[in-house]
Amino acid sequence: xxxxxxxxxxxxxxxxxxxxxxxxxxxxxxxxxxxxxxxxxxxxxxxxxxxxxxxxxxxxxxxxxxxxxxxxxxxxxxxxxxxxxxxxxxx
Numbered sequence: 001x002x003x004x005x006x007x008x009x010x011x012x013x014x015x016x017x018x019x020x021x022x023x024x025x026x027x028x029x030x031x032x033x034x035x036x037x038x039x040x041x042x043x044x045x046x047x048x049x050x051x052x053x054x055x056x057x058x059x060x061x062x063x064x065x066x067x068x069x070x071x072x073x074x075x076x077x078x079x080x081x082x083x084x085x086x087x088x089x090x091x
Contacts, residue, residue: 018062030073
């Protein structure tokens with residue numbers, strides 16, 4: 001039983017990117033669209049991420065449980081890419 005719990009999985013790990021539905025309508029949808037279809041990313045859309053103050057002030061996404069903020073969709077995509085590269089488990 002214990003051997004199966006610790007057995008190495010052949011599935012590669014993936015980055016997790018979460019977008020707030022409200023923030024998608026404010027402009028982060030372009031970054032969302034760029035990430036859609038990539039094999040190394042799991043994208044989740046949340047009704048609300050409980051980061052309302054951030055949502056009102058800028059574009060943002062949650063990458064591997066860390067908030068990434070930007071003023072434009074292009075900057076947001078760049079920040080998401082940088083944050084994903086920092087993830088040593090997925091690299």
